[in-house]
Amino acid sequence: MKIKLGSLFSQLTIFMWVALSLLPFSSALAQAPAQRMVVDVTEGHRRPMPIAIADFAGPNGANIAQVVREDLERSGLFTVQNPQSFAGRIPDVNVTPRFTDWRAISTEALVIGRGSQTEERLRVEFRLWDIYGQSQLLGLEFSSSDVNWRRIAHKVADAIYGRLTGKTGMFDSRVIFVSETGPRTNRIKRLAVMDQDGANPSFLTDGDEQILNPRFSTSGQQVVYTSLGQRGLKLWVLDIPTGRREAVTGLGNMVFAPRFSRDGQSLIFSSDRDGNTDIMTKNLRTGQVRRLTDNPAIDTSPDFSPDSSRVVFTSDRSGNPQIYKMNAQGTGVARISFGSGRYSTPVWSPDGTMVAFTKQAGGQFHIGVMNSDGSNERILASSYLVEGPSFAPNGRVIVFQREEGPGASPSIWTVDVSGANLRKVSIGVSGSDPAWSPMLE
Amino acid sequence: MTYSKLNYVGLSAFILLAACASKPPTTNSANTGAGSRSTEAAALPPAAATNQGAGQGGNQGANSGLYGNNYGAGQNAANPYAGQVLATLGDRVFFATDAYNLSEEARATLSRQAAWLNGNPNSRLLVAGNCDERGTREYNLALGARRANSVKDFLVSLGVNANRIETVSYGKERPIDDRPNESGWAINRNSHSMPIN
Numbered sequence: 305m306k307i308k309l310g311s312l313f314s315q316l317t318i319f320m321w322v323a324l325s326l327l328p329f330s331s332a333l334a335q336a337p338a339q340r341m342v343v344d345v346t347e348g349h350r351r352p353m354p355i356a357i358a359d360f361a362g363p364n365g366a367n368i369a370q371v372v373r374e375d376l377e378r379s380g381l382f383t384v385q386n387p388q389s390f391a392g393r394i395p396d397v398n399v400t401p402r403f404t405d406w407r408a409i410s411t412e413a414l415v416i417g418r419g420s421q422t423e424e425r426l427r428v429e430f431r432l433w434d435i436y437g438q439s440q441l442l443g444l445e446f447s448s449s450d451v452n453w454r455r456i457a458h459k460v461a462d463a464i465y466g467r468l469t470g471k472t473g474m475f476d477s478r479v480i481f482v483s484e485t486g487p488r489t490n491r492i493k494r495l496a497v498m499d500q501d502g503a504n505p506s507f508l509t510d511g512d513e514q515i516l517n518p519r520f521s522t523s524g525q526q527v528v529y530t531s532l533g534q535r536g537l538k539l540w541v542l543d544i545p546t547g548r549r550e551a552v553t554g555l556g557n558m559v560f561a562p563r564f565s566r567d568g569q570s571l572i573f574s575s576d577r578d579g580n581t582d583i584m585t586k587n588l589r590t591g592q593v594r595r596l597t598d599n600p601a602i603d604t605s606p607d608f609s610p611d612s613s614r615v616v617f618t619s620d621r622s623g624n625p626q627i628y629k630m631n632a633q634g635t636g637v638a639r640i641s642f643g644s645g646r647y648s649t650p651v652w653s654p655d656g657t658m659v660a661f662t663k664q665a666g667g668q669f670h671i672g673v674m675n676s677d678g679s680n681e682r683i684l685a686s687s688y689l690v691e692g693p694s695f696a697p698n699g700r701v702i703v704f705q706r707e708e709g710p711g712a713s714p715s716i717w718t719v720d721v722s723g724a725n726l727r728k729v730s731i732g733v734s735g736s737d738p739a740w741s742p743m744l745e
Numbered sequence: 746m747t748y749s750k751l752n753y754v755g756l757s758a759f760i761l762l763a764a765c766a767s768k769p770p771t772t773n774s775a776n777t778g779a780g781s782r783s784t785e786a787a788a789l790p791p792a793a794a795t796n797q798g799a800g801q802g803g804n805q806g807a808n809s810g811l812y813g814n815n816y817g818a819g820q821n822a823a824n825p826y827a828g829q830v831l832a833t834l835g836d837r838v839f840f841a842t843d844a845y846n847l848s849e850e851a852r853a854t855l856s857r858q859a860a861w862l863n864g865n866p867n868s869r870l871l872v873a874g875n876c877d878e879r880g881t882r883e884y885n886l887a888l889g890a891r892r893a894n895s896v897k898d899f900l901v902s903l904g905v906n907a908n909r910i911e912t913v914s915y916g917k918e919r920p921i922d923d924r925p926n927e928s929g930w931a932i933n934r935n936s937h938s939m940p941i942n
Contacts, residue, residue: 488923514918516882535871535941536913537886558890558914561883574887576914579845579894581887602887618884624843625884648881662881688925691881710925737882 324429324443353468356385356411358394360428362419364453368428371457372415372464374501375475379465380725385411397429406435413441415464419453426450428457432464442467454503455744462743474696474743475500479703479729480518480527481738483507484714493736495529495542500696500740502716502731508542517692517737521564524742528552528562528571539573541588552586555593561604566612572596574604583617583634596634605649608632609676610656616640616676618648627661627678640678645670649692652676653699658721660693660702671704673721684723688712694739703729705736827868827940834861838896840934843880845891847899855896858938859903871941872896874914875921877930882916889914896936911941 357373359366369387376382389409395401397418406414417430425447432442444463446456455476462473483496483505493514498505508527509515516537518529527542536557542549552559558576565572570587583596583606597603601621608615612632619628627641627650641647645665652659656676663670663683669690674681689707696703699721706717706728713734719726729738828836835858838851847855862868874889874896893912901907922932 489920491918493918516886516918532915532918534913535911558886558912560886574883576887576890579891579898579912581890602884602891604887605881605883618881620884646880648884664879689878711923 322445324431324445352381352383353413354383354385354411355413355415355464355468356390356406356409357387357415358390358417359387360417360419360430361394361397362428363421363426363450365417365419368419368453368457368460369415369417371454371501372461375458375461376464378501378727380720381465381469385409397431400440401433401435403433403435403438406433411435413464413468415460417460421450424450426453426456428453428460430460432467454499458499458501471700472698472743474698474701474740476744477697478524478741478744479716479738480520480741481716481735482515482518484734484736485511488711495527496733496735498729498731500729502729505731505733517561517739519563519694519739520741521568522566522742523568524744526564526568528564530560530562539571541571552588554591555584555586561606563607565608566610572606572608572615574606583615594634596630596632597637607651609652610654616650616652616659618650627659629676640676641674641681642678643681651693651695653695653721654697655699658699660695660721662691662693662704671702671719673702682723684719684721685717685726689714690717692737696740697743701725703738703740705738827865830861831858831938831940834858836938837935839931840892840936842877842930842934843888845874845888845895847895851896852899855899856903859900859905862900862905862909863903869909869911869941870900871939872900872910872912873919873937873939874912875919875933875935875937876917877933878917878920878925879930880917882918886914886916889916892934892936896938 355376357369359369373384377384393405395416397416401414401416412435414433414435415430416433417428419426419428426449427445427447429445431440434441442463446459448456458476461475465473465475477500478497479500480495480497483494484491486492491514492511494511495508495515495518496505497508513531513533516530516532518527520527525544527544529540529542531538531540537560539552539555539559539562540549541552552571555575556577559573562571562573569589570585572583572585574581575584580600581602581604582598583603584593585596586593596615599619599621601619603617603619606615606617614629615632616627616629618625622639625646625648626639627647628637628639630637641661645663647661647663649662650659658673659676660671660673663672668686668688670683671685671690671693672681672683684702685704685706687706688709691705693702693704701718701720703716703718705714707714714736716729716731716735716738717727718729835854838847838854862870872893874892876885876889880888890912893914897907897910897912900910920933922929
């Protein structure tokens with residue numbers, strides 16, 4: 305039985321947004337300095353900003369507001385005011401709020417919104433207010449098919465996050481992962497995808513094969529993954545808009561750890577021959593296969609740098625697994641991890657300044673980050689098993705797999721690169737090998 | 746049909762059979778783990794299984810197999826007799842942590858496998874390397890490949906034609922012992938030989 309994908313993402317690409325005009329009253333008061341409202345995202349322990357998000361008027365308004373609240377709360381940068389504390393005094397979206405009323409509940413920012421629906425088209429407008437500066441910081445309208453109300457809410461949350469932190473958001477994005485069911489000795493491992501907040505989980509494969517380590521392409525339109533069958537490991541490229549999947553052929557029966565090049569034209573992966581695993585690339589257009597490493601050691605878990613000029617990977621050529629860097633042609637190999645322990649699964653941050661990794665030391669597993677030259681190592685999370693970090697598209701959060709103790713089911717967690725804000729993603733099923741998508745269009 | 750929502754699939758009817766045909770290189774073998782699920786049926790004879798790839802939404806629950814999983818069941822079902830003979834001779838050899846060299850006991854087991862292969866010249870073998878859960882997924886796939894290849898090299902050194910042996914790594918994806926401790930890990934660090942057509 306095959307599961308048909310349908311058009312999983314294509315229906316979602318019809319967003320429009322427009323800026324709302326400033327209300328006359330607020331523009332007169334818009335002299336408040338913008339810096340006042342900037343949330344510092346570099347130190348997660350700073351005081352979170354109190355923000356009130358009123359239930360939106362119109363269809364699905366309470367649900368939309370709740371998704372916005374949960375997104376902002378989960379970022380660790382905001383304290384979301386209990387909506388009960390201001391129920392009954394929510395003004396219309398086109399009316400300037402009485403700022404003194406809102407100071408009374410000690411909120412610094414306020415979001416008022418409204419949805420309206422014409423046939424299947426949902427239009428959501430909202431305004432973000434600076435309560436102490438007494439000014440409108442943002443006024444936007446999004447519209448899309450009404451089935452996309454959660455995505456509209458994520459876009460609202462991204463806009464608020466962006467305005468108040470000065471950084472790109474991350475809420476309108478997805479996580480591809482492996483759903484795990486059944487006992488440890490007979491695991492069913494299916495490819496699955498969910499929104500970054502754990503909502504809308506869907507299976508993408510049927511469980512006949514065990515699926516390992518899926519990754520998005522930079523465009524977010526494709527996913528590459530490994531399937532493990534009885535006779536070997538095979539790579540697949542799944543095209544999200546069409547739901548079509550294609551095997552990557554001609555690479556033997558022991559290929560794994562695939563990632564896309566940043567231009568989406570090539571795959572980098574590891575391939576085993578006679579017990580020796582090396583790193584190779586395959587150009588998906590020309591079919592050309594190139595070997596990047598030729599060493600009797602294990603070389604695996606490669607990842608291209610954002611500018612595609614370099615590759616970071618795991619090798620045990622020193623005697624145990626460590627992180628190495630090399631040029632994209634395979635030259636200039638240099639070790640970058642020198643702490644005590646075993647290092648693996650390195651991935652570049654989206655801006656290329658950092659590498660996140662899995663480390664084994666002291667009988668535990670750890671997720672950490674280091675500068676891309678190996679300096680300034682910091683451990684962000686530790687457990688019986690944590691594995692496989694993947695950066696959010698804005699580079700500020702890392703998603704990874706965690707088993708809380710011996711024998712526990714794997715689950716998906718996030719942590720800020722600051723080390724603060726460790727959280728479990730609530731999906732309702734066991735999951736492993738998460739990888740974050742780019743921002744959706 | 747369209748893609749389905751995730752639902753938690755109940756596995757209420759799961760039957761776990763396990764047999765320990767060859768001892769791992771520890772004093773604490775699976776048989777000593779009183780109360781462990783994987784030991785409950787340890788006395789049962791190896792059974793060839795036939796429910797590989799049960800359709801509808803994955804595993805239907807019923808399960809049997811040489812080692813309490815059905816990963817190898819499809820091929821053993823194709824040749825259940827050969828699978829039973831191999832199990833009797835010892836179809837698994839065990840490894841130390843992060844190692845792929847063969848112990849004396851492993852060599853003795855593999856010598857029996859080689860003798861059987863040499864006496865059954867039409868038989869072919871799939872050798873699968875396995876790892877414990879104390880490594881990352883991708884590193885363990887490479888480590889399992891090393892283990893399978895160690896076994897293949899040794900069998901070839903005893904006169905078995907290399908073309909008759911196929912190798913694969915299951916990394917840490919197909920453990921046979923679910924105990925998350927050194928006893929379970931020792932059993933899961935193995936190479937498994939299965940007859941194939």
